Amino acid sequence: MERAESTTEEHATGRGERTLFDQAWSELDDALASGGPDAAAEVARRRWFDLLAGPVPDRAAALRRLPPGTVSERPLLTLLAGHTDPSAHPHRTGGLRRVGDSAALLGDPDRDLRRIDRAILLSDQAQVHLALGRAQSAVAAARGAATELEHLSAGDRRNADTVSGLHAHVGTSLLYTGNSGEALAAFERGLAHAHPVASGSSLGNVVMLALLHARNGDSGEAREHIRTARARTPQLRHDDAMLLSVAKAILALDDLDQDAAREHLADAAVDLRTTPHWMPYAVTAATLELVCGHPGRGLAHLDQTIGARGPEGRSAAVRAALATARAVLELGLGHPESAEAVLERDAGEIEKRIGSARVQLFLGRHGAALQHLRPLANAVLSTRRRAEAVALEAAALLRFSDEDRVTSVVDHLGAIIERSGLLLPLALLPAADLARVTHALAALGYGETLPLDRIIALVRGKGPDIPLTPRETAVLATLLQHPSHSAIAAQLNVSVNTVKSQLRSVYRKLGVSTRDEAIAIALDRHLLVERE
DSSP states (O other): OOSOOOOHHHHHHHHHHHHHHHHHHHHHHHHHHHTHHHHHHHHHHHSHHHHTOSOHHHHHHHHTTSOHHHHHHSHHHHHHHTOOOTTSGGGHHHHHHHHHHHHHHHHOTTOOOOHHHHHHHHHHHHHHHHHTTOHHHHHHHHHHHHHHHHTOOHHHHTOHHHHHHHHHHHHHHHHTTTOHHHHHHHHHHHHHHTOSOOSHHHHHHHHHHHHHHHHHTOHHHHHHHHHHHHTTGGGOOHHHHHHHHHHHHHHHHHTTOHHHHHHHHHHOOOOTTTOTTHHHHHHHHHHHHHHTTOHHHHHHHHHHHHHHTTHHHHSHHHHHHHHHHHHHHHHHTTOHHHHHHHHHHHOOHHHHHHHHHHHHHHTTOHHHHHHHHGGGTTSOOOHHHHHHHHHHHHHHHHTTOOSHHHHHHHHHHHHHHHHHOOOHHHHTSBHHHHHHHHHHHHHTTGGGTSOGGGOOOOBOOOOSOOOOOHHHHHHHHHHTTOOSHHHHHHHHTSOHHHHHHHHHHHHHHHTOOSHHHHHHHHHHTTTTSOOO
16 A cells, blocks of 8 residues: 555646646746746745645755755745755665754854744744654754744734735644644644635645544544635645545445445555655555554554655654554554553553553553543543543453443443444453453444444454463463472472372363473463453
8 A cells, every 4th residue: 555546636636736836837937037036936935845846856856946045045945946855765864964954044144034934944944843753852943933933023924825825834843743633723723824825835724723623533623624625626736635535445445344444545646655644544544454464564564664755754752643543553563562562652641541551451450451541531532532431441341340440431432422423432442351342332222323343453453251260370371480380389399290180180180291382372372461
């Protein structure tokens, strides 16, 4: 799924984008010929994103037409001339050079830069830092750009397309570094500056809001923004058309409609090596593989994409953004230890608690699962995270309690799913828990409004319980460390005959005849994990 086929809609989008690119460069050429560098800089302010809209080779050819002397006289023209794609490995040096050049321009006390120029320079810095895996620097630059945008003069605000596009770029940098609240505010400010929506750069905010709401589980808001953007398809830029398809795929996956999700992802023509929006696509594609019953393929796709991104893929911000998806895929493969390790190393606090609760439930530790979830009761969570947390809480409580507390939690879960349409959080429960939860939901009448019979567990359970006694479990655990009966007997302070008797019973219950087979099954079935 690394490169989807182009659709008719995508071709139309590309043609419109190329027309804007050609028009903008024609306007810049005319300004240079008739008005000089000041007039050219005004064109750059007004049509910044159109000037960068063409394919990289064509963009590079167009940039070479700028006279060297003219370029050095105006900061925006300097930045424009240095603009290459830092996401692709051969161009990383160019990205570093651009960061250095813009930093020098911003720090030059002899240059009295207009706020819109500073916003463009800082927004560009944020995008480059993000592509180079420098999350903290990206956030600092994005916040700096946001500050400049808040204090624009009335004259600079008239560059509506550029101002709106800058808000979209600032929000994107904040979103992909884990600052979704600030990103939401940036996208909404971008819409406010661009009302009524009339251009591709303005539509970037609409598209990013659709993606953000879909990711958060707010399907109603996501669908509204999707409708707004689809009504202006010819004005969509290539990346925006791709992200809109990803947002629609996320909504389809929440409905467990793998065919629709696959169709939407096929519409998302994308080169994961170069697009700054690779993470939403990669996570959605991996989730589709999980829903289709292939978590291993999903994990392989995710790892391959991360590797192609170089330093960015190895950054802490990216690892945090992908931690939940990776942990769920590991759990789908039956690897709770790996899932827990990913969460412990990479995930944010909320994602770590929900993910760890899922792992503990998988391992049969419902008390530990509830302990992880307890601090989230009063936390501010997205609709998706709240649905996941309540689903896990209901599953844990149903393992040991039939009291009113369980009924109220199940009712809460049903109300969340009914209003949000999120079926995926239920499908991420272990199979036995899913059966109990859906039965409890049906008992409360939710079977009339929710397609409970369509939900299939995506996370493999730990397998049937093997009733080992505490002594047999102790002997089996010691068998991992010592192959000899005498060593096991010495460590457990029992006789060798007792060890032999216990091992015969263990081998019989496991259906094996050798130490290696017993160890393999013990690890695969997680028989040595303390249960409740």
